[in-house]
Structures are given as C-alpha cells and as structure tokens.
Amino acid sequence: MDDTARYPLCGEDHIDKLHEQEISTYLPGEDGAADAAALFSYLSDSTRVRLLSMLSVSEMCVCEMADILNMSQPAISHHLRVLRQCDVVSFRKNGQRALYSLNNNEAGETIRRLLAITVGNEDRRA
Amino acid sequence: MDDTARYPLCGEDHIDKLHEQEISTYLPGEDGAADAAALFSYLSDSTRVRLLSMLSVSEMCVCEMADILNMSQPAISHHLRVLRQCDVVSFRKNGQRALYSLNNNEAGETIRRLLAITVGNEDRRA
DNA sequence: CTATTATATAGGCGAACATTTATATAAAGG
DNA sequence: CCTTTATATAAATGTTCGCCTATATAATAG
Numbered sequence: 001m002d003d004t005a006r007y008p009l010c011g012e013d014h015i016d017k018l019h020e021q022e023i024s025t026y027l028p029g030e031d032g033a034a035d036a037a038a039l040f041s042y043l044s045d046s047t048r049v050r051l052l053s054m055l056s057v058s059e060m061c062v063c064e065m066a067d068i069l070n071m072s073q074p075a076i077s078h079h080l081r082v083l084r085q086c087d088v089v090s091f092r093k094n095g096q097r098a099l100y101s102l103n104n105n106e107a108g109e110t111i112r113r114l115l116a117i118t119v120g121n122e123d124r125r126a
Numbered sequence: 127m128d129d130t131a132r133y134p135l136c137g138e139d140h141i142d143k144l145h146e147q148e149i150s151t152y153l154p155g156e157d158g159a160a161d162a163a164a165l166f167s168y169l170s171d172s173t174r175v176r177l178l179s180m181l182s183v184s185e186m187c188v189c190e191m192a193d194i195l196n197m198s199q200p201a202i203s204h205h206l207r208v209l210r211q212c213d214v215v216s217f218r219k220n221g222q223r224a225l226y227s228l229n230n231n232e233a234g235e236t237i238r239r240l241l242a243i244t245v246g247n248e249d250r251r252a
Numbered sequence: 253c254t255a256t257t258a259t260a261t262a263g264g265c266g267a268a269c270a271t272t273t274a275t276a277t278a279a280a281g282g
Numbered sequence: 283c284c285t286t287t288a289t290a291t292a293a294a295t296g297t298t299c300g301c302c303t304a305t306a307t308a309a310t311a312g
Contacts, residue, residue: 024194026183028245033172033179036244040175043166045300046159053159054149062259068146068153075301077260096258096309110243117239118162119154171270188289201271203290208269222279222288 039110042088043118047071048079052102053119055089056112059101165236168214169244173197174205178228179245181215182238185227 028036043049050069054060066076080100083089088107091100102108154162169175176195180186192202206226209215214233217226228234 023180023183023186026179027176027194028179030172030176032245033175036241037170037172037175039244040166040240041170044163044170046156046163047300049159049163049166050153050156053152053154057149057152060149063257064146068150072302073259074261074303078300081260093259093309098259113243114166114240115162117236117243118165119158173270189287198272199289200273200291204270207290219279224289 038086039107039114042083042086042111043114045079047075048083049115049119051076051079052083052088052111053115055100055102056115057125059092059099061094061097061099063097065100164212165233165240168209168212168233168237169240171205173201174209175241175245177202177205178209178214178237179241181226181228182241182251184251185218185225187220187223187225189223191226 043052047069051065054065054068062073062076062080066073069076080089080091084091086107087105088103088111089100090103091098093099102111169178173195177191180191180194188199188202188206192199195202206215206217210217212233213231214229214237215226216229217224219225228237
C-alpha cells in the first residue's frame with residue numbers, strides 16, 4: 001500500500017549510519033560521476049583507444065588513420081566527429097586534408113594520463 | 127571493378143610512410159586496445175563510477191549501496207554481477223548480506239588509479 | 253569546366269546496454 | 283514451518299552505439 005519503500009530498508013536500522021555517512025563523504029556527486037563516466041566512455045571502444053593513442057603522439061589526417069587501422073573512412077570520421085563535439089580533438093585544414101590532434105585542454109590532458117596508465121603510452125609530444 | 131580499394135588510398139604515395147611507421151610503433155595492438163577499452167567501459171557509466179568509488183574505500187553490502195545511491199536493488203545487483211564476471215569485484219557472505227569489495231588484482235589496482243585521476247579518489251583502504 | 257581525392261554527413265541496421273518489473277533463492281527469526 | 287529480509291536472476295523495454303552504404307561538400311588537378 002505504501003509505495004515509498006518498495007525495496008529493502010536495510011539502511012533504516014541495520015546499517016551503521018556512521019559508516020554510510022563516512023562513505024558518502026568520499027562518494028563523487030552525480031555530476032562529478034557523470035563527467036568522469038563521459039571521459040571514460042571516450043575510451044570505452046578499442047577503435048577510439050587506438051585513435052586517441054595515435055593522436056597523443058602527433059596530428060594525423062583521416063585517411064592515414066583509416067589506413068593504419070584498416071578501417072573505412074566514414075567509420076573514422078564518425079568517431080572523430082563525436083570526439084570533436086565533446087571537445088576532445090580538433091582539426092586544422094591543410095589542403096584537402098583534415099589534420100586532427102588531441103586537444104591540450106583538461107579533457108585531452110586527462111586522456112593522456114589515462115592512456116599512460118592503461119596502454120603505457122608515455123607523453124611523446126614533439 | 128577492383129574492390130580491394132573501396133576507400134581513399136591516401137597512404138599509397140601521399141603519406142609519409144616513415145611517419146606512419148613511427149606511429150605504428152607506439153600504436154597499441156588490437157588486443158591491448160581491447161583490454162584497455164574493456165577497463166574503461168567498466169567506468170563508462172556514472173552508476174558504476176560511484177559504485178566503484180565506494181568500493182575502493184571499503185567493502186559494502188548491496189542494500190547499503192542501493193540506499194546511498196537511491197537506486198533499486200536489482201539495478202545495483204546487475205552492475206555488480208557484470209563487474210564480478212569481469213573479475214573486478216568479489217563478495218563474501220555475512221549472514222544474509224553480501225559484502226562486496228574491489229579486487230586487489232591488476233584490474234582493481236588500475237581502476238583505483240583511474241578513479242584517482244578523474245574523481246580525485248585517493249587510496250583510502252584501511 | 254570535369255575528374256579525382258579527402259572528408260563529412262545522413263539513414264539504417266543489428267548489437268549491446270541500463271533499468272524496470274517480476275520471480276527465485278537463501279538466510280534468519282518467530 | 284511460515285514470514286521477513288537480503289540478494290540474485292530473468293524477461294521485457296527503450297535507448298545508445300558502432301559500423302555500413304550512399305551521398306554530399308570541398309579542395310586540387312588537368
């Protein structure tokens with residue numbers, strides 16, 4: 001009848017409320033967790049891991065990335081557009097080419113550090 | 127007629143082959159990239175970021191996590207099952223409770239480091 | 253101009269995913 | 283036993299996602 005408590009009320013008097021409070025202190029808020037999750041989602045696909053690893057070394061054009069990864073050009077462009085919209089990568093035009101690079105903003109720097117931890121990509125910027 | 131080259135052959139003679147070769151040296155292989163992407167995917171959801179942040183501080187039972195995050199118990203159990211199957215978390219039974227904790231294996235340690243970088247979770251293990 | 257090359261975008265398809273509702277197991281208490 | 287509580291699992295749903303094919307834009311060359 002009372003639908004305010006559809007699920008176990010384990011917290012009511014079973015759980016150490018002090019413990020819960022202490023945990024909550026270190027618990028990231030919804031916004032912080034969402035920001036972090038977004039950052040991780042950029043790297044949650046193996047193609048993007050490889051793309052961003054390459055872009056952390058030097059700027060590259062779309063066709064070269066497609067060539068190296070042996071993937072279709074639209075597939076690469078699709079990933080790059082998403083990463084562009086999230087302000088993770090940028091590009092400059094050089095003739096017909098679009099030269100992409102990993103941004104030097106906070107997102108880009110964090111991604112460099114995350115890659116260094118996982119795929120062991122040291123910072124190799126020229 | 128020749129379908130071996132459906133996409134631009136930019137790499138054929140336009141691109142600096144030496145550059146491409148140098149990049150390839152630092153490019154993570156498909157397996158390494160997939161492993162890294164899998165790790166990032168564990169953290170690509172804000173609920174899991176919060177769950178794993180809590181579990182990096184101390185072990186907790188399911189109902190307490192559901193209570194703190196204000197989410198349904200099945201939703202929490204679902205995430206924990208996935209993380210369990212990937213060998214990221216484990217649990218021990220204590221009465222009716224299931225006390226989960228972040229594993230001390232390589233995946234768990236890497237996740238601690240990734241969380242430290244993004245949500246600023248220092249290592250607070252007792 | 254026309255042709256070619258590099259890139260971007262649109263639409264669609266199939267797979268993966270996060271959550272919910274409902275049900276099942278399991279432990280404890282009365 | 284029977285009830286309650288803690289947790290797990292299953293089925294269903296709506297959404298997101300990665301890639302494809304096809305087409306559009308843009309730049310260069312001839």
